[in-house]
Amino acid sequence: MKKNKPKYRQIIDAAVIAIAENGYHQAQVSKIAKQAGVADGTIYLYFKNKEDILISLFQDKMGYFVEKFEEKIAGKETAAEKLLVLVETHFNMLSEDRHLAIVTQLELRQSNKELRHKINEGLKGVLSLVEKILIEGREAGEFSPDLDTRLARQMIFGTMDETVTTWVMNDQKYDLPSLAGPIHKMLLHGCATRK
Amino acid sequence: MKKNKPKYRQIIDAAVIAIAENGYHQAQVSKIAKQAGVADGTIYLYFKNKEDILISLFQDKMGYFVEKFEEKIAGKETAAEKLLVLVETHFNMLSEDRHLAIVTQLELRQSNKELRHKINEGLKGVLSLVEKILIEGREAGEFSPDLDTRLARQMIFGTMDETVTTWVMNDQKYDLPSLAGPIHKMLLHGCATRK
Amino acid sequence: MKKNKPKYRQIIDAAVIAIAENGYHQAQVSKIAKQAGVADGTIYLYFKNKEDILISLFQDKMGYFVEKFEEKIAGKETAAEKLLVLVETHFNMLSEDRHLAIVTQLELRQSNKELRHKINEGLKGVLSLVEKILIEGREAGEFSPDLDTRLARQMIFGTMDETVTTWVMNDQKYDLPSLAGPIHKMLLHGCATRK
Amino acid sequence: MKKNKPKYRQIIDAAVIAIAENGYHQAQVSKIAKQAGVADGTIYLYFKNKEDILISLFQDKMGYFVEKFEEKIAGKETAAEKLLVLVETHFNMLSEDRHLAIVTQLELRQSNKELRHKINEGLKGVLSLVEKILIEGREAGEFSPDLDTRLARQMIFGTMDETVTTWVMNDQKYDLPSLAGPIHKMLLHGCATRK
DNA sequence: GATGAATGAGCATTCATTCAT
DNA sequence: CATGAATGAATGCTCATTCAT
Missing domain, CATH: 1.10.10.60 (Homeodomain-like)
Structure with a gap:
């Protein structure tokens, strides 16, 4: 039917x-x-229950994101390039699905702490993925040798998240993917911290 | 009593x-x-109602923050210095009140969209304050002339927010204020974007 | 109001x-x-919850029964007399409240095992009360010296209960209290067991 | 399998x-x-439906009981002997099937009134069977000439039922069939009521 | 005869808010 | 000003039964 x-x-x-x-x-x-x-x-x-729908939803979309990301990262050499792919993939994915953007940026955050913890578990994979890129970049000399990769990771995620949330709260009325370039440039310089 | x-x-x-x-x-x-x-x-x-308590709570703490911030910013000349005061004031304030940190970073986000919109209204004042600093810095030549101050502002807020949230979710078990320096350095380089 | x-x-x-x-x-x-x-x-x-209403209901009525019973037993000397008071009080109480009779004999038994166990706890008091009468009667020579008071108690309760339930299932269309005498006589002879 | x-x-x-x-x-x-x-x-x-399983279950077991009962009653002359067979058969049957005992004494009683009425229908056969024995006994002079056979029947069923239920609620941890003798003796004296 | 995926009616409980005192 | 007893709307989940295969 x-x-x-x-x-x-x-x-x-x-x-x-x-x-x-x-x-x-x-x-x-x-x-x-x-x-x-x-x-x-x-x-x-x-x-299993309503919460399980939300967790599954999140894991499902997260899996899709990782898939896309690994697809596009193939062949990229430098950490800088990989970071650009990260930002672009994130922005593209949420830009392509208005509903999903609203759900991840605004609605799912209203869930209780327990659910949010489970969601965070799902994020761990991506977090470590990014940290790996940062370490690579630092060792390859692209980034400052004294870069705190944990802090850098927080900057990257915090910036992307804030950018998307602001876009959603402004009713998605401007083009999000076109911000990937400028954002990426800022983040890169942030990581390239030198005395 | x-x-x-x-x-x-x-x-x-x-x-x-x-x-x-x-x-x-x-x-x-x-x-x-x-x-x-x-x-x-x-x-x-x-x-007026329960929501009103939360909005008042937020405005109250926000007012306290602005007060502290303006107190400490007095005499600071460069945008860089002012940004450091911003990060330090933010980190200090939440570090000094464990309960408040939990409330702003985790609990208040579970409120509904409407409440969060009102909270964002309260944030506007600080946002424009930061944007003013960024414009000053750009005009003074401290930052890249093609810096998108709106994006930079989102990077600054996103980074600070993510840093504090991570700290809270790790049960506040490391020292937050000591992260202000490194974070500030990263953000500064991010804003100093040049071709 | x-x-x-x-x-x-x-x-x-x-x-x-x-x-x-x-x-x-x-x-x-x-x-x-x-x-x-x-x-x-x-x-x-x-x-506390719906179940608590039912438990309270039962305890309340049970308390009322014990009160009535002790009121009427005052001055009775023999175990036989006391048993008559027991049957009469039970039959009278349920005869006077049609709704209560339906509830105790038919409806409350549909409750789950847990609730029924709690109800049984409430019954314990009355059970031991009856057993005391039986022991007295046995020692006073009214009953057979080898009377098993536990079995006798089960006969008494089982008989009263079956009688009341039958009456309720027949829509309470005959007079219950008038059965107290004959029932009492049978039970008495049952207890007066001799070789 | x-x-x-x-x-x-x-x-x-x-x-x-x-x-x-x-x-x-x-x-x-x-x-x-x-x-x-x-x-x-x-x-x-x-x-036909779930209720039908339970009714069939009950009728099935009841049929088995009647079969056993008639088997064992063959050759018994007096009403007293026949009553003993009744109690023994009942106690033996439930003693031999722990599950069935739990179901009939505790679980099936949680069914709704309608189902319990239908179960009672199934019991009618046994009830009249017992009443016939009681009338025989009365006419044969074994029992009191003014014995109310309806009440006596209620005493017999009530006592057996209460005895089995108590046994089940005590986790069947003592021997039920051995109670048949004492119970039978009590019931017999109860029926032998004389002025 | 046998299957098992799909159905959808039904209900105890919480808690923000009110208002008589 | 302050109280706190009373209100009543609102919802996730279970499970007996059906029916297309």
Whole structure:
């Protein structure tokens, strides 16, 4: 009857839309189910509970991001180039899915601490990925030898996140991907810290 | 037992403690009232509703921050120096109040979009303050002439925010203020972007 | 506005009626609240949860029974007389409150095992009370010297319970208290077992 | 693995085990199906609905009881002897099947009134059987000429039931069949009521 | 006959806010 | 000013039953 894609994905996609359009607390399970075109109970055949939908949603999108990222990073040599790919991939992905951007930047943050901790677990993979790039760059002489990679990582993530959030709170009315270049340049100089 | 300070402040302080110790969603009005040593109904003599407590809390602390900031910025000449004061003041303030740090970095973000928009309104003052510094610095030749001050501002706020949040999520177990120097150096080089 | 009796009792009385008229599983909290003339939430100012209403209900009625029983037993000398008072008090109490009879004999038994265990705790007091009478009677020579008081107690309770349940399942259409005499006589002979 | 016995009996046996081990409300149809080694839907090829399983279960066991009872009663002359066979058969049957004892004494009672009425229908046969014995005994002079056979029947059933239930609630940790003798003696004297 | 994925009705409980005292 | 008892709207999840295969 419905689309041929498996219900699991059908429900995740519905959750993104329902949350983006109604807000986190107003996206009741029944709304997600209706959006997905399934019965309320069907949700629970694929997810343990409502929280599990959100965790799965996040992991799913995160997996997609990592996939895209590794696809595009292939062949890039320098840390600088790799950082550009990171920013571009991030901005592109959220720019291409308005609903997802709203969900990750605004709505999912309203979830309780427990859920946010689980989400952070999912982020760990990307964090270490970035830190690896930073260490490479430092050892290759691209970055300052006394660069604190942990702090640098926080700068990179904080900057990207703030940039996207500001864009979303301004109703996504300007072009986000075109900011990747300037942002990247700033971050690069930040890492190139020298006395 | 009841301190002489006006109930208004008594309630705000109680809210910070109640939220930090119980979490945003578990800090019911009745808990805040008990912590403040007043009856539930009394809250509504000083605040329009629960959301109003949080907004007031934020504005109150923000005002305190601006006050501190302007106190310390007096006599500073360069934009670089002013930025250092900004980071230091921010880190010091949150480092000195464990409860407040938890509330601003973790708990208050669970509030709904509407509240977060109002909180952002309160931030505008500081934002423009920072942007003014950036413009000064650009015109004084400290920063790159083609620096996008809006993006730079997002980098500065994003970096500071991510740094503090990471510190809080690590249970505040290392010294935050000592990170102000390295962070400032990175941000400065980021702004000093040149071709 | 409402009756002057404390809300606690008001709710218990409402629960008896609501359960008797709607059945255990159809007596939703909202129905009990409506019957009691209070808001749903008010229930939870006086009871921990729905189960707590039922436990309290049972203890309340049990307390009333014990009170009545001790009132009427005063001055009775023989165990036989005391047993008669027991049966009469039990039959009278349930005969006087149609709703209560339905609740104790039919509806409350549908509660889960946990609740039934708690109810049994409440019964312990009465059980030992009866066993004391049986021991007295045995020592006074009224009953067989080799009477197993535990079995006798089970006979007494089982017989009374079955009698009342049968009466309720027959829509209480005959007179229950008038059965106390014959039942008592049978039980007495049962206890008077001799070789 | 799948025994050759018809699925009908397979499912009833599974229901007894599932209910005894999980409790009435936790013995979902899916659990019974899994225990029986069939699909959920298969249940509905043999039973109208869940309630029908329970009624059938009860009737099945009741039929087995009557069969056993008539087997053993053959050749017994006096009402007293026949009553002994009744108590012994009842106690033996439940003593031999721990699961069945739990189900009949504790779990099945949580069913709703309607189901319990239907179960009572099934009991009618045994009830009248007992009443016949009582009338025989009265006419044969074994029992008091003014014995109320309806009340006596309630005493007999109530006592047996209470005895078994107490035994189950004490985790079946003492020997039930050995109580048949003493119980029978008490009941007999109860019926032998004389002025 | 057998399957098992899908259905969707139903309900205890919390808590921000009010208002009579 | 202050109180705190009372309010009542709002929602995630279970499970008996169906029916297309």
